[in-house]
Amino acid sequence: MIKNLLKYNTNFMSAAKVGKYGFTKAELLSLAKILPKLNQKLAKKISSTNFSFRQLPYEQKMVKEIDQLANKLKKRFQSLVVVGIGGSDLGARAIYQALAGDYGCCLLSQKAMAVYFLGDTTDPRPVADLLEIIDLKKTVFYVVSKSGDTIEPLTNFLYLREQVVKKVGLKKHKEHFIITTNDKQGGLLQIAKKEGYLILPHAEIGGRYSVLSVNGLLPAAWAGFNIKQILAGAKAMDTVCKNDKYLKNLPFLFAALQFLAYKKRQQNISVIMPYTYYLRDFGFWAKQLLGESLGKAKRGFTPIAALGPTDQHSQMQLYIQGPYDKIITFIQVLKLENLKVPKYNNSELAYLGGHKFSEILNIEHKATAVSLMKNKRPNGTIILPELNEYYLGQLFFFFEMATVYLGELFRVNVFDQPGVEQSKKYMYGLLGRKGFEKYKKEINRY
Numbered sequence: 001m002i003k004n005l006l007k008y009n010t011n012f013m014s015a016a017k018v019g020k021y022g023f024t025k026a027e028l029l030s031l032a033k034i035l036p037k038l039n040q041k042l043a044k045k046i047s048s049t050n051f052s053f054r055q056l057p058y059e060q061k062m063v064k065e066i067d068q069l070a071n072k073l074k075k076r077f078q079s080l081v082v083v084g085i086g087g088s089d090l091g092a093r094a095i096y097q098a099l100a101g102d103y104g105c106c107l108l109s110q111k112a113m114a115v116y117f118l119g120d121t122t123d124p125r126p127v128a129d130l131l132e133i134i135d136l137k138k139t140v141f142y143v144v145s146k147s148g149d150t151i152e153p154l155t156n157f158l159y160l161r162e163q164v165v166k167k168v169g170l171k172k173h174k175e176h177f178i179i180t181t182n183d184k185q186g187g188l189l190q191i192a193k194k195e196g197y198l199i200l201p202h203a204e205i206g207g208r209y210s211v212l213s214v215n216g217l218l219p220a221a222w223a224g225f226n227i228k229q230i231l232a233g234a235k236a237m238d239t240v241c242k243n244d245k246y247l248k249n250l251p252f253l254f255a256a257l258q259f260l261a262y263k264k265r266q267q268n269i270s271v272i273m274p275y276t277y278y279l280r281d282f283g284f285w286a287k288q289l290l291g292e293s294l295g296k297a298k299r300g301f302t303p304i305a306a307l308g309p310t311d312q313h314s315q316m317q318l319y320i321q322g323p324y325d326k327i328i329t330f331i332q333v334l335k336l337e338n339l340k341v342p343k344y345n346n347s348e349l350a351y352l353g354g355h356k357f358s359e360i361l362n363i364e365h366k367a368t369a370v371s372l373m374k375n376k377r378p379n380g381t382i383i384l385p386e387l388n389e390y391y392l393g394q395l396f397f398f399f400e401m402a403t404v405y406l407g408e409l410f411r412v413n414v415f416d417q418p419g420v421e422q423s424k425k426y427m428y429g430l431l432g433r434k435g436f437e438k439y440k441k442e443i444n445r446y
Contacts, residue, residue, distance in 0.1 A: 002236050006394050007383040008250045012373040013257055013327075021267070021324055022378050023260045031256045031409075032246035038408055039244055050415035053209040053400060057235035057393070063228050066214060070221035074113055076175070077140040080222045081130070083119035083160070084144035084215075085152045086292075087207020088180075090285040091216040091396070093117050097281040098392050099225050115219050118160075119143075119153035127156055136167040142178045144215055146202045148186020151427060157188070180214060206415050208289050211396050226389045233393025241401045251398050254329075254380070255405035261327040261378060262301060270301040271319070274331040275308035275365040276387060282331075283307065286399050293403045293414035300410065309364040316368065320375050328372060328379040331395070332365055335386035 015022040045051040056062075073080070082092050096115050118130055141164075143157045165173045179192040180200045192199050203213040210216065212234055217227045243249045246256065261267035272286045283305030294300035306315055308330065319326055336358035343353030352360075365381070372379045382398070384391045407414035429440030 002239055004385065004390070005236065005240065006250075006385070006391055006398065008254060009381040009383060010253065010257060011380075012369055013261075013378040013380045017373050018376045018378045021265055021376050023257055023264075027260055027264065028246070028256060031260065032252075035246050035249065035252055036244040038252075038405070039242060041408075042404065043242075049204045050206060050209075051404075052203070053205045053212070054238060056203070056212040057231045057238055057397065059231070060228075062214065063217070063231060066217050066221050066227060070218060073140055073222065077113075078138040079114045079116060079134050079140070080219060081116045081118055081134070081139060081141045081160075082144065082219050083141055083153045083156050084117075085120040085150060086288060087210055088144035088146065088150075088153065088215060089117060089120050090208075090281065090288055091211025092219040094279075094282040094285040094396075095211070095216055095220045095225070095230070095392065096223055098278050098387055099220075099389065100223060101278050113222050113224065115223050119156045122152050122155050127159060131163060136164050136176070140176050140178060142180070142218060143188065144180045144202075145186070145188050146182055146207050146210075148181040148188035148190075151424075151431070154188060178218075206417075208285075208292055209400055209415070211285070212393070229389035230393040230396075233390040233395075234397035235393075236390075237394045237397040237401070241397075251401040252405050254382075254398070254402045255409060257380065258301070258327060258402075259406060259409040265324070267325055267327045267378070268301055269304060269326040271304045271306050271315075271326055271328040272331070273306040273308050273311065273328060275361060276331065276333040276336070277307070278387065279331055279333075280305075280307050282395070285396075289399055289403055290406075292417050292420075294406055294410055294412060296412050296416075296419060297410075299412060308368065309361070312364065312368055316371075319377060320371060324376070326377065328377065330365060330369060330379060330381040331384065332362070332381050333384045333387045334362075336361070 011017060013022050015024045042051070046054050082089060084092070092115075096117075100115075116130060116134065118126055141157070141160055143153060145153050161173065161177070164176050168176065174196045177192075177195070177197045178200060179188060179197045180202050181188045181192070183189070183199075183201045189199070191197075200214050200218070202215070203210055205213070207215070212231060217230065220230065221227050237251070241249060241251055246253055258270060270290060272283045274280065274283055287303040287305045290301055290303040304315075319328060339357045341352045341355050341357070341360070344350060345353070369379050369381065382395070384395065403414055425436055425439040426443045428436040429438070429443060432440075
């Protein structure tokens with residue numbers, strides 16, 4: 001039995017608590033019968049290209065190589081800029097925010113280094129602003145695009161490349177760029193080979209499942225985080241996923257309850273709502289994972305990334321008294337900083353005095369969860385003992401495997417995304433890319 005695991009509280013999702021909008025034990029037991037065969041099926045797929053993300057927690061050689069590269073880079077540079085979008089960006093962002101916070105608190109450590117993120121938009125302001133605060137001579141750019149043709153990061157990359165060449169010269173500029181892309185084709189690979197950039201091959205998996213590969217781990221190692229512990233947490237959760245008992249296999253339990261809510265009660269909106277400020281970007285990562293993996297064949301949830309207690313004051317009115325079409329998942333962290341509210345006597349605010357911030361945060365979560373339950377709105381809570389590398393690795397792998405289980409239940413391929421290809425073709429056509437002329441003609445009719 002593995003110790004130190006996150007927990008999943010499903011109490012407020014049952015019919016006993018939320019009536020007809022919650023699951024019944026009979027429904028769950030019926031669905032749980034397929035788990036042993038499902039695990040057997042998934043075990044056979046582990047060596048397949050897309051499903052190989054499940055092998056990442058065991059890649060100790062990768063950890064060693066990434067740590068060595070990060071240490072080497074730190075001797076030469078002061079800043080790392082990650083240039084990517086979607087799965088090439090959101091996971092690395094989520095790790096950095098979770099462990100460094102909004103103010104780069106990890107930088108208090110001598111081993112920690114600053115990480116910046118760019119490439120998820122073609123809005124010119126972010127790149128212009130970043131160039132105002134970094135020293136190009138002391139910055140390395142990590143450009144990530146599996147296809148090697150994604151417009152947003154490549155637009156930023158080409159501009160940054162020109163600026164670095166102007167600053168350090170054509171010969172030396174290649175030291176400032178590291179590329180992760182596929183090893184077969186694409187504009188980024190073509191340029192990387194021509195210029196002599198360091199190429200770190202993209203794992204043979206989709207971007208949204210790549211957070212535990214070099215994509216997410218190189219920026220984490222650069223920032224001073226223990227990437228071995230991130231993978232140790234993921235490995236522990238993978239062991240959980242091999243359990244055929246549904247109450248022990250928490251990712252399957254999550255998937256089963258989400259599926260029952262969708263299939264039996266038309267709850268087709270899945271809200272991910274961390275009650276810890278520094279998991280805000282994790283919500284955006286989870287939103288892409290669920291939306292892009294499951295939204296096909298006229299099936300799938302609409303995922304929403306919310307944040308507690310912030311969205312108590314914006315979305316909660318809708319969740320409590322709006323349509324019965326949502327299932328809500330909170331994420332709670334038990335161990336937080338030990339700050340207390342000072343006392344201010346003879347005031348209407350005196351009741352706050354002496355309470356810890358963490359106590360108030362947990363009270364806000366409980367009040368929200370109970371209010372939802374009392375209004376027949378199902379909600380569950382994932383509980384992390386603390387927010388560190390080990391539990392963060394568990395959390396990422398929990399959602400990845402839960403999504404895979406959901407894909408099996410929905411009978412969709414969680415690793416493709418055919419619905420986004422049409423707009424890409426139109427963009428290439430309008431931008432004048434060779435071979436996409438017919439799409440330019442087609443879109444210009446509108």
